[in-house]
Amino acid sequence: MKVGITGAEGRIGGYLRAGLADAHEISPFTLTPQQFESTAVDISDANAMNGVFAGLDAVIHLAGDPSPAGSWESMLNNNIIGTFNVLEESRRAGVKKVVFASTNHTQHGETMGASPEILDVSNPVMLRLGDYFNPSSIYGASKATGEIYGRLFARHHNVQFVAMRIGAIGNEDSPIRSAGTPSEDYVRAMFLSRGDLLTAFQKALEVDRDFTLAYVISNNGRRIFDMRETNEALGFYPQDDAETFFGS
Numbered sequence: 001m002k003v004g005i006t007g008a009e010g011r012i013g014g015y016l017r018a019g020l021a022d023a024h025e026i027s028p029f030t031l032t033p034q035q036f037e038s039t040a041v042d043i044s045d046a047n048a049m050n051g052v053f054a055g056l057d058a059v060i061h062l063a064g065d066p067s068p069a070g071s072w073e074s075m076l077n078n079n080i081i082g083t084f085n086v087l088e089e090s091r092r093a094g095v096k097k098v099v100f101a102s103t104n105h106t107q108h109g110e111t112m113g114a115s116p117e118i119l120d121v122s123n124p125v126m127l128r129l130g131d132y133f134n135p136s137s138i139y140g141a142s143k144a145t146g147e148i149y150g151r152l153f154a155r156h157h158n159v160q161f162v163a164m165r166i167g168a169i170g171n172e173d174s175p176i177r178s179a180g181t182p183s184e185d186y187v188r189a190m191f192l193s194r195g196d197l198l199t200a201f202q203k204a205l206e207v208d209r210d211f212t213l214a215y216v217i218s219n220n221g222r223r224i225f226d227m228r229e230t231n232e233a234l235g236f237y238p239q240d241d242a243e244t245f246f247g248s
């Protein structure tokens with residue numbers, strides 16, 4: 001399959017470029033020119049996006065501002081307008097599917113404490129994909145907006161859409177750096193290993209449905225997301241568990 005990856009120079013982009021290269025022909029899209037071959041384009045620039053996805057079968061859309069504390073201006077340009085432009089160019093180019101990097105932050109209205117990465121564990125919950133959006137930041141709201149545009153393009157413009165509500169994946173393939181920090185509870189619930197990330201995106205490229213929602217987290221003992229619908233819809237059964245890295 002010919003697969004475009006936006007945000008290909010980023011953290012997740014780097015893992016997926018490497019992990020998907022054996023099975024797919026990857027076309028990286030980046031904000032600026034890189035040491036590897038890529039198409040440099042700002043996704044918030046509608047004119048610049050015209051024609052860039054010609055010939056692709058699928059697009060993995062990772063480009064955006066990943067910061068839960070990011071500004072409105074950045075969310076509007078990079079996440080909301082940028083995602084719309086990715087969908088619109090996919091429609092124009094006849095791309096069959098967009099796999100979208102959404103976030104756990106679309107649903108943290110009742111679960112986050114004082115800051116975007118402090119989980120309130122005083123009120124245990126098990127959230128479902130069908131629970132309504134409940135963002136705790138404009139970042140979460142910007143990704144929820146992307147999911148809504150995805151549903152529109154899936155239902156009315158013949159572009160399949162897979163919304164991946166990604167947990168927490170950092171520069172190391174381990175959650176242990178969070179031990180003893182304010183974000184430990186959050187990371188223990190949201191940890192996503194590189195192996196599980198890759199499996200989830202492989203499954204997303206295979207699934208043949210108009211619109212799919214999925215939680216992309218590891219099989220964490222302390223998860224707050226119910227994985228059953230994701231298991232079924234995506235065939236994604238994560239293997240790793242943040243708890244195995246912690247002593248207790």
Ligand SMILES: NC(=O)c1ccc[n+]([C@@H]2O[C@H](COP(=O)([O-])OP(=O)(O)OC[C@H]3O[C@@H](n4cnc5c(N)ncnc54)[C@H](O)[C@@H]3O)[C@@H](O)[C@H]2O)c1
Nearest residue numbers: 007010011012031042043062063064066101103166168169
């Ligand atoms: N890392 C996580 O734990 C996590 C969790 C949930 C969701 N996500 C989402 O996954 C995606 C990738 O995250 P990441 O951790 O690799 O972040 P990252 O910041 O490393 O990568 C994002 C990339 O997008 C590019 N980009 C930003 N604005 C752009 C624009 N206007 N035009 C073109 N490119 C642009 C940046 O140059 C950057 O390389 C993001 O959309 C993020 O919101 C990440």
